[in-house]
Amino acid sequence: MIELTPEQETIRQTVNRICREKLAPRAAEMDRTGEFPWDILREFATAGVAHMFFPVEYGGLGEDLVTSTMVIEEIARVNAATAHTFTGVANSRLPLLTAGTDEQKRRYMPLLIREAGVTCLSITEPNAGSDVAAMETRAVRDGDSYVLNGRKCFATNGSVAVLYFIFAVTTPGAGARGISCFLVERGTPGLRPGRVEDKVGLRASNVSELILEDVRVPATNRLGGEGDGFKICMRALDKARLDAAALGVGLAQGALDYAVAYAKGRVQFKQSVAEFQGMQFLFADMATSVAAARALTYETARRMQANDSSTAHFCAMAKLCASDMAMKVTVDAVQALGGYGVLKDHPVERMMRDAKILQIFDGTNQIQRMIIARGLLGGAAAGPRAAPGGRNFS
Numbered sequence: 001m002i003e004l005t006p007e008q009e010t011i012r013q014t015v016n017r018i019c020r021e022k023l024a025p026r027a028a029e030m031d032r033t034g035e036f037p038w039d040i041l042r043e044f045a046t047a048g049v050a051h052m053f054f055p056v057e058y059g060g061l062g063e064d065l066v067t068s069t070m071v072i073e074e075i076a077r078v079n080a081a082t083a084h085t086f087t088g089v090a091n092s093r094l095p096l097l098t099a100g101t102d103e104q105k106r107r108y109m110p111l112l113i114r115e116a117g118v119t120c121l122s123i124t125e126p127n128a129g130s131d132v133a134a135m136e137t138r139a140v141r142d143g144d145s146y147v148l149n150g151r152k153c154f155a156t157n158g159s160v161a162v163l164y165f166i167f168a169v170t171t172p173g174a175g176a177r178g179i180s181c182f183l184v185e186r187g188t189p190g191l192r193p194g195r196v197e198d199k200v201g202l203r204a205s206n207v208s209e210l211i212l213e214d215v216r217v218p219a220t221n222r223l224g225g226e227g228d229g230f231k232i233c234m235r236a237l238d239k240a241r242l243d244a245a246a247l248g249v250g251l252a253q254g255a256l257d258y259a260v261a262y263a264k265g266r267v268q269f270k271q272s273v274a275e276f277q278g279m280q281f282l283f284a285d286m287a288t289s290v291a292a293a294r295a296l297t298y299e300t301a302r303r304m305q306a307n308d309s310s311t312a313h314f315c316a317m318a319k320l321c322a323s324d325m326a327m328k329v330t331v332d333a334v335q336a337l338g339g340y341g342v343l344k345d346h347p348v349e350r351m352m353r354d355a356k357i358l359q360i361f362d363g364t365n366q367i368q369r370m371i372i373a374r375g376l377l378g379g380a381a382a383g384p385r386a387a388p389g390g391r392n393f394s
């Protein structure tokens with residue numbers, strides 16, 4: 001449906017080969033054990049896929065957002081959990097690129113390329129989920145460093161990342177304007193992952209608590225100015241929403257493909273169940289909604305790449321549309337397999353569990369609706385605590 005350049009088609013085929021040969025045979029086992037896919041990430045790194053989204057001057061290939069969307073979709077068709085991990089790789093350069101100084105970029109880009117770029121963007125806290133500005137983790141200036149204390153949760157790649165983007169309050173009482181972002185390297189004293197979460201889906205992606213006890217970071221590791229954290233966070237979340245949409249499209253396509261193949265082979269009433277019009281209509285609806293969500297997702301990638309002013313609005317619409325679509329399509333795929341759909345012998349029950357998370361992370365779908373409505377209605381829909389840009393939620 002999306003016209004790919006010859007270069008993009010080569011990348012797609014490379015990703016598809018790794019997924020078919022290395023990922024597909026282990027997807028069910030990884031879902032059972034929650035094993036983090038280090039070897040698959042290394043395969044992607046060796047094939048040049050992991051760092052292709054970094055700028056050429058830092059050793060990357062400078063690929064664009066349509067390409068990264070396509071890669072995430074391709075991985076999610078086979079295994080959404082690995083695609084989720086990969087978004088932490090594909091995204092890792094973004095806050096650095098948009099807010100980092102030359103010195104910060106020179107220091108950290110090569111590290112990310114070398115270490116397959118596994119990063120962790122840690123915003124959420126026990127008392128600050130949708131309401132990002134309610135965060136309590138503190139960063140206190142002490143000479144030429146900051147000392148961070150607090151507790152984060154739901155940190156994707158929290159116990160495996162090489163570099164953490166930690167958001168903390170530098171000016172208490174200033175709400176969204178009092179938040180700053182810090183680059184914290186793995187192994188910094190006082191930073192440790194807490195419990196690794198046992199999730200319903202995306203089980204092979206790593207999500208953990210993060211505990212910060214007197215974590216001292218040089219002031220030169222602050223990304224942007226004091227108080228710029230919220231802006232950095234919102235930009236990063238826009239990209240995360242585009243990635244979540246790509247995840248939803250890939251996941252749903254994988255479920256549709258599997259269900260159609262199964263229905264063709266399953267015989268009841270002396271004919272393949274795919275020959276029943278009731279099933280055909282189900283598949284027709286599934287295919288139509290996947291195609292519609294894909295079109296919106298790639299249009300969003302195009303707008304973001306062009307730095308269009310509608311980007312945040314489109315990222316919210318794509319995330320909402322594709323994740324709700326993925327939830328419905330995967331439930332329908334389970335239905336298409338009848339009783340076998342709920343058994344772990346087939347991947348569709350895993351896909352259904354994975355889809356549920358897409359409606360929650362990177363800002364719940366209620367929050368996406370609020371962002372979309374604010375884009376439409378402007379000030380009339382902005383709540384009393386709206387931050388600059390009319391957004392004070394994740």
Ligand SMILES: Cc1cc2nc3c(=O)[nH]c(=O)nc-3n(C[C@H](O)[C@H](O)[C@H](O)COP(=O)(O)OP(=O)(O)OC[C@H]3O[C@@H](n4cnc5c(N)ncnc54)[C@H](O)[C@@H]3O)c2cc1C
Nearest residue numbers: 121122123124129130154155156207361362363364366394
């Ligand atoms: C698998 C996974 C990975 C994640 N990865 C990361 C990560 O890498 N980094 C990170 O910082 N966070 C991450 N998160 C956290 C995620 O972004 C939050 O879970 C999400 O923003 C919602 O916050 P909450 O869970 O505290 O829900 P709450 O904010 O407590 O919301 C509870 C319910 O109330 C609704 N609600 C809240 N406010 C409103 C409102 N104003 N209007 C209408 N309804 C509302 C919500 O939609 C939801 O249904 C992850 C979460 C998951 C599940």
